[in-house]
Amino acid sequence: MLKHHSSRRSRLDQGVLSDRLQGALSYDRIAGYFRSSLLEVAGEAITGVSGKVRIICNSDLDPDDLATATAAQAALRRSWCAGQPELAPPNALPRYKALYDALLSDKIEIRVLPDTAFGLIHGKAGVIRYANGSSTAFLGSVNESASAWKLNYELLWESDEPDTIAWVQEEFDALWNDHRARDLADCPFIQNDVQRIIHRQVVEPEALQKVDVMEAAAAAAVETPIYRREQGLWPHQKYFASLALERHRLGGARLVLADQVGLGKTIQLAMAALLMGLEDPEGGPILVLAPKPLLQQWRDELMELLQLPSAYWNGRSWVDENDVEHPSEGVTSLSKCPRRIGLVSQGLIVRGMPQAIRQLLNQRYTCVIVDEAHRARRRNRPKMDAGQPEVDEKAEPNKLMSFLCQIGEKTKSMLLATATPVQLHPVEAWDLLSILSNGNEGVLGGITKTSRWFSAYRTIQVATGEQTVPADNDVEGWEFVRDPLPASTEDPAIEKIRRQLRAKDRQWQFTPETLDKLPNAIRRVQLKNKLLPEYGERFNPLLRCIVRRTRSYLEQEINPATGSYYLPKVEVKLFGEDDNDAINLGGYLREAYEEAEKFSELLQKRMRGAGFFKTLLLRRLGSSMEAGRNTVGKLLNISPDTGDDEDEDDADEDLFGNEGQPQGYSEFRNFSTDEITSLERCLNLLKQGGNRDPKLEAILGYLLGTNPNATERWVDRGCILFSQYYDTVRWVGEQLAKHPDIPSDLTIGLYAGSNRSGFWLGGRFQRCDRTLLKDRVRKGKIKLLLGTDAASEGLNLQRLGTLINIDLPWNPTRLEQRKGRIQRIGQARNQVWIANLRYRDSVEDKVHRVLAERLQAIHELFGQIPDTLEDVWVKVALNDEAEIAELIDQTTATRNPFDKKYSKVEDAAWETCSSVLNPISVKELMEKSWA
Numbered sequence: 001m002l003k004h005h006s007s008r009r010s011r012l013d014q015g016v017l018s019d020r021l022q023g024a025l026s027y028d029r030i031a032g033y034f035r036s037s038l039l040e041v042a043g044e045a046i047t048g049v050s051g052k053v054r055i056i057c058n059s060d061l062d063p064d065d066l067a068t069a070t071a072a073q074a075a076l077r078r079s080w081c082a083g084q085p086e087l088a089p090p091n092a093l094p095r096y097k098a099l100y101d102a103l104l105s106d107k108i109e110i111r112v113l114p115d116t117a118f119g120l121i122h123g124k125a126g127v128i129r130y131a132n133g134s135s136t137a138f139l140g141s142v143n144e145s146a147s148a149w150k151l152n153y154e155l156l157w158e159s160d161e162p163d164t165i166a167w168v169q170e171e172f173d174a175l176w177n178d179h180r181a182r183d184l185a186d187c188p189f190i191q192n193d194v195q196r197i198i199h200r201q202v203v204e205p206e207a208l209q210k211v212d213v214m215e216a217a218a219a220a221a222v223e224t225p226i227y228r229r230e231q232g233l234w235p236h237q238k239y240f241a242s243l244a245l246e247r248h249r250l251g252g253a254r255l256v257l258a259d260q261v262g263l264g265k266t267i268q269l270a271m272a273a274l275l276m277g278l279e280d281p282e283g284g285p286i287l288v289l290a291p292k293p294l295l296q297q298w299r300d301e302l303m304e305l306l307q308l309p310s311a312y313w314n315g316r317s318w319v320d321e322n323d324v325e326h327p328s329e330g331v332t333s334l335s336k337c338p339r340r341i342g343l344v345s346q347g348l349i350v351r352g353m354p355q356a357i358r359q360l361l362n363q364r365y366t367c368v369i370v371d372e373a374h375r376a377r378r379r380n381r382p383k384m385d386a387g388q389p390e391v392d393e394k395a396e397p398n399k400l401m402s403f404l405c406q407i408g409e410k411t412k413s414m415l416l417a418t419a420t421p422v423q424l425h426p427v428e429a430w431d432l433l434s435i436l437s438n439g440n441e442g443v444l445g446g447i448t449k450t451s452r453w454f455s456a457y458r459t460i461q462v463a464t465g466e467q468t469v470p471a472d473n474d475v476e477g478w479e480f481v482r483d484p485l486p487a488s489t490e491d492p493a494i495e496k497i498r499r500q501l502r503a504k505d506r507q508w509q510f511t512p513e514t515l516d517k518l519p520n521a522i523r524r525v526q527l528k529n530k531l532l533p534e535y536g537e538r539f540n541p542l543l544r545c546i547v548r549r550t551r552s553y554l555e556q557e558i559n560p561a562t563g564s565y566y567l568p569k570v571e572v573k574l575f576g577e578d579d580n581d582a583i584n585l586g587g588y589l590r591e592a593y594e595e596a597e598k599f600s601e602l603l604q605k606r607m608r609g610a611g612f613f614k615t616l617l618l619r620r621l622g623s624s625m626e627a628g629r630n631t632v633g634k635l636l637n638i639s640p641d642t643g644d645d646e647d648e649d650d651a652d653e654d655l656f657g658n659e660g661q662p663q664g665y666s667e668f669r670n671f672s673t674d675e676i677t678s679l680e681r682c683l684n685l686l687k688q689g690g691n692r693d694p695k696l697e698a699i700l701g702y703l704l705g706t707n708p709n710a711t712e713r714w715v716d717r718g719c720i721l722f723s724q725y726y727d728t729v730r731w732v733g734e735q736l737a738k739h740p741d742i743p744s745d746l747t748i749g750l751y752a753g754s755n756r757s758g759f760w761l762g763g764r765f766q767r768c769d770r771t772l773l774k775d776r777v778r779k780g781k782i783k784l785l786l787g788t789d790a791a792s793e794g795l796n797l798q799r800l801g802t803l804i805n806i807d808l809p810w811n812p813t814r815l816e817q818r819k820g821r822i823q824r825i826g827q828a829r830n831q832v833w834i835a836n837l838r839y840r841d842s843v844e845d846k847v848h849r850v851l852a853e854r855l856q857a858i859h860e861l862f863g864q865i866p867d868t869l870e871d872v873w874v875k876v877a878l879n880d881e882a883e884i885a886e887l888i889d890q891t892t893a894t895r896n897p898f899d900k901k902y903s904k905v906e907d908a909a910w911e912t913c914s915s916v917l918n919p920i921s922v923k924e925l926m927e928k929s930w931a
Contacts, residue, residue: 005140005156016156020128020136022048028172029126031057034079036111046102049065050131053108058115063717072827074231078185081228086197086916093198100194103184110184117180125168136160137168166520192486192912196222199914205278205921214238215244218277218913220922226267226305227911235559235566235907236549237268242908243547244272244415247442248279248367250487251506253413255442256373256429258421262820265417269369276367276413277926278917281367283412285340285930290371292345293753293790298371299343300771307919309927312343334359336931346375349403357403363930365411368404373416376401378431391427391457393559401435419816421546426464430456433541442484444541446509451483453541462536463543471532474523478515481531484508486539491852493530497522515926516700551823553903561907570827572819575702575709575835582840588689589625592682593842595619596632599678606672615843622842623723623807625686625693626731632683636676695806695837696735702804702835703784704741714833715746718800722818723807726752729786732806734755736784738763749773750784753790787850789818798827803834808844 005016021027027049034057046053059079088096102108125139140156159165175181184190208216217238221227237705240257247253253276259265273286288310290298295312302308303321311318317328320340326338334344334356348356355707370376378395397405408414414436421429434456437443444459445451453459461467462480470476487505488495498505500522501514524879537543554567571902575581585593600614617635621628671679700708703715723729733750736742737760748760758767759782776782777799785800789809800822809815822832838844 003158005138005158007154016138016158018048020138021046022686023130024049024051024128024130026051026054026129026819027126028169028176029053029055030124030168030172030175030923031055032124033057034059034110034113046098046108049107053102053174054176055108055110056113056172056181057110058113058117071079073187073189075414076182076184077189077231078229079112080190080193082185084228085193086200086223086228088197096194096198099166099555099616100191100198103191103194106185106679109179112184113175113178113181118175125171127169127172128163134160135165137165138689139168141784171573189911196632196912201915202918203915204918205281205925207915208278208917211915213242213249213275214908214910215913215915216278217242217245217271218908218910219915220274220278220917221271221306222910223916224306224917230305231270233267234264234554235561236554236905237264237271238908239904239906240268241271241275242906243904244413245275245279246489248276248413251412251442252440253367253415254440254545255415256421256432256436256546257415257417258419258546260548260550261419261816262549263549263554265419266298266301266371267305269415269417270298270308272307272415273341273367273369274308274922274926276304278922280366280412281925283340284364285337285362286367286369287363288341288343288369288371289346289349289367290343291375292347294371295343298772300774302341304870307923308341309339309923309926310341310343311339311551313337313345313348315345316564326827329380331355335362336929338927338929340926340928340930342930346370346400349400350375352399361406361410363410365407367413367415367664368407368411369415369417370404371417373426373432374418374420376404376432376435377428381425381428385470389870391425391460393456395427395431397431401431404435405438407442408435411439414440421548426460429542429546430459432546433459436545441508442487443545445483445603452480459541463540465537467536469532469536471528471535474528474532475512475515477527477532477535480535481527481539482510482512482514485510485534487545489532490539490544495525496526504766538886547904549903549905552904557905557906561909566905566907568827569830570823571831572823573831573833575833576698576837579621581709582838582845583694585839586694586840587692589693589839592625592628592685592689593618593621593679595682595685596628599675599682602672602675602678608920618843619807620725621686622839622844623725624695624731625689625691625729627723627725629683629686630727632679632686635671636679636683638683662730688734691735695839696732698835698837699732699736699804700739700741702802703736708833714802714804715742715784717802717829717833718780719799719802719804720785720787720797720821721804721806722787722789724789724809725807726756726788728806729788730756733760733786734765736760737765746784747776747782749777749785751785751787751790753788797821799834801827801829803832805834805836808836808838 004301024797027046059075066324085096099108123139125137125552127135127137129135137160138156138158140154201434203219208219211219218449221233221241226232236259240255244253244255247255253272257265257268269288273288277283279284284292288298299310299312299319299321302310311320311326313319313334314325317333318326318336320326320338327331331353332355344360348360351526361621377398378392378401379398380392380395404414416432416436418432433443437445458467462469469480485498485503485508488498489505497518500518501510503510518527529909551567551570555565555569557566558564559566596617597614600617603613604610617631622632698707699721702710703713703719705711705713721729723732729750729752733748733813737748742748744762746761748763750756750758750760751770755767757770758765759773759776760766773785777785777797780799783800784919785797803818803822805815805818809818819832819834
């Protein structure tokens with residue numbers, strides 16, 4: 001029998017749904033869109049169903065979301081949170097309770113089907129069966145939300161005819177059993193979130209000061225976008241943010257975050273900044289010092305992930321999170337940031353701008369954060385000689401290091417971030433601690449610098465195990481322990497010593513005579529037996545103040561809280577690494593390359609430093625024919641100088657001058673007649689070569705799957721292509737956009753600095769903001785992205801599964817940074833693919849050959865390639881093989897003090913925290929200006 005129902009005539013929720021579900025044996029439902037409102041109505045009536053309730057609904061899951069279980073979980077989580085269930089009114093909480101109980105008891109099963117499978121599920125239908133064998137089916141426009149059953153105008157057809165019931169059941173089964181459907185039980189986050197929302201309480205910032213650090217951190221984070229739109233914070237990230245708050249409460253956090261590339265240092269620092277800002281609501285500003293290309297990235301991530309307003313200094317004025325440029329009085333406005341978090345380029349300090357430096361030092365800060373902190377170092381870094389460190393205890397700091405030592409006296413907390421704390425010598429790590437020690441006695445010891453740890457040589461010896469802290473002599477051992485005496489939270493033995501001395505954790509210094517105040521039992525048991533035997537390897541300042549986690553460690557260690565690894569493993573598969581994989585230089589390009597070498601030889605005869613210049617020239621020719629044409633044209637004053645992203649705000653003052661060009665660059669422009677003739681010949685050869693660049697053919701081979709090394713089309717997995725040079729990526733993008741085998745409806749993005757970003761669609765290029773590109777990549781709308789090294793730092797591209805290095809960067813560390821864009825937490829795939837392109841017998845190929853056997857050893861030692869291998873490029877350009885070998889041997893001989901014991905990580909279930917910080921109060925606190 002067919003029945004018609006209209007919401008105009010009667011309440012559908014009361015007259016149909018609740019009535020039919022009473023006494024039901026089962027309920028199969030084709031519902032609408034997957035949101036938290038899914039069971040607003042049915043949740044009230046499911047208690048009347050004695051058996052299973054099965055619901056199939058659809059979502060905006062991307063096909064890529066189904067690649068792995070991890071990706072599917074993340075996608076389900078995003079879809080659930082997109083409905084903002086945390087904003088449900090109080091009268092909805094009973095329904096959430098019913099939903100939670102049903103999920104917990106497995107009474108309800110919910111599966112989510114991507115809308116790419118059959119399109120958006122507009123057809124809503126259900127089958128209800130009873131114990132007596134009878135059934136009813138209904139279909140119409142209503143889904144399982146309150147608006148559908150109670151508020152909207154809806155029509156519903158109901159029938160108990162066997163044919164209708166069988167038809168609806170068949171449709172349900174087809175959707176339910178589709179291989180693309182994902183079970184809600186596969187995402188435990190949702191069930192936990194329902195329980196959290198049931199007990200949710202909104203609290204004010206001052207309430208966080210009364211709870212422990214983990215609870216405070218969880219309340220501040222749990223409803224920020226990093227948790228509601230992304231996967232949340234990983235255990236190693238939670239640990240660092242909580243440690244920073246704990247140390248901040250003890251008088252100041254002084255820490256080096258030295259995690260490997262791709263492990264999310266920025267979000268850890270940002271979370272720490274938020275927590276410290278909330279802990280000191282009336283405290284001073286928070287200053288972030290970063291390389292210029294990263295300032296906008298910092299501002300955007302603060303807002304996108306934590307809803308934290310901030311402003312960056314663009315050289316003239318402050319620009320806030322809304323891109324509003326605030327009125328300025330020039331450099332004097334540097335001390336008047338309109339937001340509590342101010343982002344400033346390190347270039348201001350490196351270029352030695354006295355007035356700007358004075359403005360920055362004319363503040364008292366809650367926290368100073370330094371990104372890429374390895375740029376702050378002593379001018380002449382020592383190298384290892386036969387394994388024996390040569391340490392100058394009074395080394396001369398460079399400009400950035402000198403400035404940080406000064407500002408350290410002006411801030412409560414200071415956090416330094418770098419993936420390479422040790423490059424040539426362990427003293428570089430000690431130098432970072434010496435920066436942190438300014439204004440804080442808990443790092444290396446007291447201001448009198450009589451602590452045993454104020455000797456760089458001794459600290460390194462203890463940290464590397466070459467010297468031990470005396471364990472059989474408590475008088476001598478006390479000299480290492482007493483200054484600074486770690487906080488009581490760091491070890492039970494230290495807690496007992498501090499309790500005996502009645503010393504609070506903010507007191508770091510103790511005299512040698514303090515030992516006499518300790519009873520013999522404490523000295524014998526806690527000091528001699530528990531602390532001293534392993535004190536050097538457990539409590540040396542490098543351990544206490546440096547947190548370093550590698551990807552391999554996190555992928556191999558079991559998380560006790562979950563029984564799985566701390567981090568899902570993402571392997572890297574390399575392509576094009578064999579000698580025969582190098583690309584042949586043919587025809588005009590080979591002749592042009594040889595002519596460039598002849599020009600360099602002419603230059604070498606009359607100029608010092610020509611090897612450096614030769615490297616610059618050959619690297620550009622080795623990038624692409626287009627980059628070669630533009631470069632030679634610039635040298636001949638034919639082509640305009642478009643600038644290069646690679647040199648933006650490079651803070652390495654030992655190598656670069658203030659304008660980002662190599663020292664003495666202008667001297668090379670006064671060429672002789674023979675040199676000009678050689679350059680003109682080189683340019684003509686490059687022009688005759690046209691667009692027949694073999695690198696472009698190799699790129700197409702990987703993207704379209706025609707390369708013998710490529711087992712499938714890389715463009716289908718998503719690909720980013722990197723080059724150091726804007727003209728290379730712009731030219732490659734234009735060639736791809738008009739290539740007949742690249743679909744015309746494929747969007748190709750270009751991510752670069754200096755407002756040159758944009759995308760190609762239908763063969764036409766359109767400029768756009770970089771945030772638009774990031775958003776489209778995140779949503780899967782851009783699967784092909786070209787980028788300069790402006791995209792190699794701080795950018796999250798885990799949606800993409802492949803990477804092509806069109807050229808190899810000057811600084812080999814950037815290879816690791818590029819890889820870190822896709823081999824990072826949140827990557828949907830278990831394996832990412834990377835291809836390195838290089839012309840045979842080019843400078844890149846020679847460097848690749850020389851380093852190939854050594855790179856793995858260097859990577860294992862440092863966690864990534866140290867950027868001091870830049871020197872190898874110059875030596876290769878000069879064909880000085882003896883010096884190349886010496887340079888590599890010096891690098892690989894360096895002892896690295898960072899081993900597994902520095903890999904600190906603890907987990908805490910922040911996702912289940914029911915206390916939630918009032919977002920309006922947070923916004924008000926962080927919008928306070930410096931003035």
